[in-house]
Amino acid sequence: MQNISSTSQETSSEAARDAVHVPTDDSVEPPSRPLTIAEEIDALTDPSFMTSLARGLAVVKAFSDQRRAMTIAQLSHKTGIPRAAVRRCLYTLKQLGYADAEANNFYLKPKILSLGYSYLSSTPLTISAQPCLNQLSQLLNESCSLAVMEDKDVLYVSRSQTSRVLSVAINAGSRLPAYCTSLGRVLLSAMSDAELDHYFSKVKLIAYTEHTVVSEASLREILLDVKQKGYAIVEEELEIGLCSIAVPVRGASGTTVAALNVGAQAMRVPRTQLELSFLPALLNASAELSVLLP
Secondary structure, X not given: OHHHHHHHHHHHHHHHHHHHHOOOOOOOOOOOOOOOHHHHHHOOOOOOOOHHHHHHHHHHXXXXXXXXXXXXXXXXXXXXXXXXXXXXXHHHHHHOOOEEEEOOEEEEOHHHHHHHHHHHHHOHHHHHHHHHHHHHHHHHOOEEEEEEXXXXXXXXXXXXXXXXXXXXXXXXXXXXXXXXXXXXXXXXXXXXXXXXXXXXXXXXXXXXXXXXXXXXXXXXXXXXXXXXXXXXXEEOOOOOOXXXXXXXXXXXXXXXXXXXXXXXXXXXXXHHHHHHHHHHHHHHHHHHHHHOOO
């Protein structure tokens, strides 16, 4: 009897251990939090990768229109980079003339623009775009922009402005979220399924207005529609009162390399005008730019 009882207890203990260690089909792993910028940098173990340079570039990119002057603590919190490393990055940038400080607040100096000037001045797209954008802006009497995809955002590479329709100033080098802008939706619609999966895995969908679409499933449907139609219209999703329409700019191979858009005040320019008047002009301008691309 004692042996039977002992065997029964051992069997129960093994079953309990199995219940602990063997997950059931209903078990769900908790979602992992997104990596900080510092963690993404540290995860790159290539011996040729220069971590200090990557950290310096991350500190530069942490500045924005909303926070043009930032403290070491703020930059460390935003990037995840330790304060001591942030301090060294800022010291180096300051010594080289790319940054300066007032009290504990650091800010970028105009010299930082030289880092992007080489790209803007040597890329065929940006060289040929400005006259075309100026002509389009004059024709429609609205501001127009050319942008490319850069990480999770659209990066403006050229712009012709007649009036300011956004509360923030947009110039070459400015960035805006891709998922709620017409430029971004055109560029996202050109991505492969794998590229789109990667984009959604790292982007945080924020509602900028009550009209902003923040459902991944809804956005995927919108992007499919944009791909089929060949243009994107966004109405008051980034900012109340702003609407825009964008089309792709393709190279000789047919690959989308940029997006071209026109923005206007929503109350003044209805959707029908965007499609009937603005779209043909945008498509003509896109075709002109495409001829000049390799």
